[in-house]
Amino acid sequence: MAANWFDHAIAFAAPRMAARRIMARQAFETLTRGYDGAAKGRRTDGWRTPGSSADTEIGVAGALLRDRMRDLVRNNPHAAKAVAVLVNNIVGAGIMPRAASGDEALDRRVDDLFERWAESCDADGQLDFYGLQTLICREMVEAGEVLVRRRPRRSSDGLPVPLQLQVLEADFLDATKSGAVGAGRIVQGIEFDPVGKRRAYWLYAEHPGDAHGALRGGFDSRPVPATDIAHVYEKQRTQARGVPWGAPVIRSLRDLDDYEVAELVRKKTEACVTAIVFGDDEAQQGIAPAVVDADGNRVEQFEPGLIAYARGGKDIRFNQPAATGGYGEYKRASLHTISAGFRVPYELLTGDLSQVNYSSIRAGLVEFRRMIDAVQWQLFIPMLCAPVWRWFTESAWAAGQIPAPDVPVEWSPPKFDAVDPYKDAMADLLAIRSGTMTLAQAIARQGHNPDAVLAEIAATNARLDELGLVLDSDPRRVTKTGSAQTKDPASDPGADPAASPTDPEET
Numbered sequence: 001m002a003a004n005w006f007d008h009a010i011a012f013a014a015p016r017m018a019a020r021r022i023m024a025r026q027a028f029e030t031l032t033r034g035y036d037g038a039a040k041g042r043r044t045d046g047w048r049t050p051g052s053s054a055d056t057e058i059g060v061a062g063a064l065l066r067d068r069m070r071d072l073v074r075n076n077p078h079a080a081k082a083v084a085v086l087v088n089n090i091v092g093a094g095i096m097p098r099a100a101s102g103d104e105a106l107d108r109r110v111d112d113l114f115e116r117w118a119e120s121c122d123a124d125g126q127l128d129f130y131g132l133q134t135l136i137c138r139e140m141v142e143a144g145e146v147l148v149r150r151r152p153r154r155s156s157d158g159l160p161v162p163l164q165l166q167v168l169e170a171d172f173l174d175a176t177k178s179g180a181v182g183a184g185r186i187v188q189g190i191e192f193d194p195v196g197k198r199r200a201y202w203l204y205a206e207h208p209g210d211a212h213g214a215l216r217g218g219f220d221s222r223p224v225p226a227t228d229i230a231h232v233y234e235k236q237r238t239q240a241r242g243v244p245w246g247a248p249v250i251r252s253l254r255d256l257d258d259y260e261v262a263e264l265v266r267k268k269t270e271a272c273v274t275a276i277v278f279g280d281d282e283a284q285q286g287i288a289p290a291v292v293d294a295d296g297n298r299v300e301q302f303e304p305g306l307i308a309y310a311r312g313g314k315d316i317r318f319n320q321p322a323a324t325g326g327y328g329e330y331k332r333a334s335l336h337t338i339s340a341g342f343r344v345p346y347e348l349l350t351g352d353l354s355q356v357n358y359s360s361i362r363a364g365l366v367e368f369r370r371m372i373d374a375v376q377w378q379l380f381i382p383m384l385c386a387p388v389w390r391w392f393t394e395s396a397w398a399a400g401q402i403p404a405p406d407v408p409v410e411w412s413p414p415k416f417d418a419v420d421p422y423k424d425a426m427a428d429l430l431a432i433r434s435g436t437m438t439l440a441q442a443i444a445r446q447g448h449n450p451d452a453v454l455a456e457i458a459a460t461n462a463r464l465d466e467l468g469l470v471l472d473s474d475p476r477r478v479t480k481t482g483s484a485q486t487k488d489p490a491s492d493p494g495a496d497p498a499a500s501p502t503d504p505e506e507t
Contacts, residue, residue, distance in 0.1 A: 023431055029213045054239035055187050062188075062243060064141045066170060069244035072253050073142050078335065079246060081252055082342040082349055083141050086245065089372045091137045092414030094130025095385055098449045107451070110407050113396060116160040121373045123151050123166040129388075135167055136232055136384060145170045145233035145242035147201065148384060149224065150391045155399065165388065165397040170241070171209060174202040174221035187240045190231075198226040230387040236380055249341030256334045263327060293355060343371060350367065360417050385411055415446045 011018035049058075072079040099110035118129035127135065132148075139146035147168040173189040183194040191200040200223035206212070208219060233242025245290050246253070248314055339349040345368050347361060356364065389409050396407035418424035418498075428445070431437040440450035 008272045019046065020395070054237035055241070058239055058241050058243060059178070059188050062144070062241060063175065065244055065247050065250065068250055069142060069144075069146045069246055072246070072250065076253050076257060078256070078338055078349065082246060082338070082344050083138060083254070085344050085348045086141050087134060087137045088142075089368075089416075090380060091133045092377055093131075094133055094414065095376065095381065095407045096130075096391055096412045096449060097385065098412065098451060102408075106403070106407070110396075110402055111449070111451075112353060113160060113401060117163070117392065117396075120159055121163070121165050123164040129165075132165060132167060133384070137380065139169060140232050140234070140242070140247045140380075144171050144244040144247075145231065147172060148230040148388070149203075150228040150230075152395065161392060161401065162399055169207065171207055172203045173241075174204060176223065177202045189221070190240050191226075199233075200224060200226055201229045201231070210453060213498065214299065230384050232380070232383045234375075246342050249338045252334060252337050252341065256331070256338070259330070259334075277325070345367070356461070365416075365419070372416075373413075381411050381413075410444070412444045412449065 008018075010021065022350075069079070073083055074080075097114065099107040099114075101107055101110075121129050122132055135150060136146050147170065149166040149168055151164045151166050153159055153162040153164055175188045176192075177186045177189045181191060184192050184199065186192070186202070188204040190198060191202065193199045202221040203224050204219065204221050224257045234245070235242070335350055336346050339346040342349070345364050347356055347364065348368070353361070386409075390406075393402065393407045394405045396402045426435065428442045432439055432442055440454070443450040
């Protein structure tokens with residue numbers, strides 16, 4: 001790097017300082033050239049990259065992102081399907097808890113109590129606990145966040161546990177509440193204490209978008225203790241609130257809608273005018289051909305099959321609609337972009353399996369299932385399931401129904417349905433036999449309570465012992481106790497000979 005006149009001037013009085021100055025400038029230029037994304041020039045002109053915090057960005061755009069995504073989910077089938085796929089995989093039939101205190105009698109008591117409470121835990125009286133999980137997960141994906149409020153009830157209400165859950169949309173949170181409050185601060189309706197711990201949520205009494213609620217003073221917000229609120233959202237930065245999961249592709253969804261509408265309108269327009277009758281001479285046609293109906297009235301709206309007559313018309317010409325080349329390719333590419341933005345495989349978003357085979361769909365689902373597993377254990381269970389279990393045990397203990405307010409719990413997310421159940425079952429069997437997975441873990445992966453399943457297996461075995469029967473490792477072979485004879489599937493008229501134990505696939 002060449003020295004400029006200022007470097008020469010410094011070098012005349014302090015050569016060492018001038019040398020350090022040149023070397024420092026050279027090192028700085030090397031660093032800036034090392035990252036193409038940090039380069040400045042014509043290619044990056046107009047690229048706005050503010051260094052604002054996540055809370056500042058969400059505070060400006062959060063409400064509009066939420067409203068636009070809800071509109072897309074209501075009216076765009078691809079957005080609706082993406083939300084449904086995520087909810088079905090994250091929650092499915094429900095993430096089930098089971099008490100794990102180590103005391104078998106206490107665990108059964110707590111599990112039975114939770115099962116009865118789960119049926120009536122909805123403050124609206126419509127869903128059970130697992131239905132609420134689906135609703136909460138849907139709000140988390142579609143709107144970016146959702147609030148669940150603990151609602152203690154009286155003992156006289158007749159509930160198994162005097163507690164219910166109220167699901168509140170993100171709109172209930174008063175985003176206008178921001179600023180310092182004492183030694184703490186409020187960020188978009190969430191109050192923090194001096195050490196940064198959440199202290200309260202400022203909530204509206206009614207939904208601010210409800211006209212009836214506005215007439216009843218629904219715009220007056222009040223603080224609710226943070227211990228009574230479960231705030232469920234995905235933290236991508238250290239933000240206080242969430243954003244819709246489809247935010248990166250909101251414009252892509254809208255553009256695809258506009259493109260399809262434009263194609264449809266073009267086709268309808270081309271189909272309206274079937275033929276136009278022109279004159280022999282260009283001068284006879286005039287600049288604006290007159291199109292009239294049988295009564296002589298001007299026609300200003302075209303209809304399918306219309307024949308338009310120009311002045312002095314003698315020659316008829318039929319229109320020829322243009323082919324829509326590239327429509328399928330463009331739509332497929334757009335849907336690939338949309339599926340990437342929602343983090344959903346293209347095949348699950350569209351139902352199009354024409355481009356995959358058995359092996360590729362299995363491999364493609366691995367990363368998606370890993371993402372779902374992370375969402376379940378790092379987001380949904382800590383933010384929703386764990387607080388609800390804590391509220392449940394505290395309320396049950398306060399009501400004198402269990403001896404302690406903090407009963408340990410284990411959660412069983414829904415299983416992933418296997419593309420090939422036989423191969424997945426054999427993989428689980430090998431993992432159990434090799435000691436890398438327990439039987440209880442294998443049962444829990446199927447979305448069941450291991451204690452309940454093992455108890456049912458024990459009861460079934462006891463019943464078989466009473467009947468003098470025992471199930472072989474192959475469920476198609478049943479032997480009498482103490483007998484070496486087996487039931488041959490080939491001797492059974494209703495059996496499938498191809499399913500005999502000597503099948504090469506089984507051996």
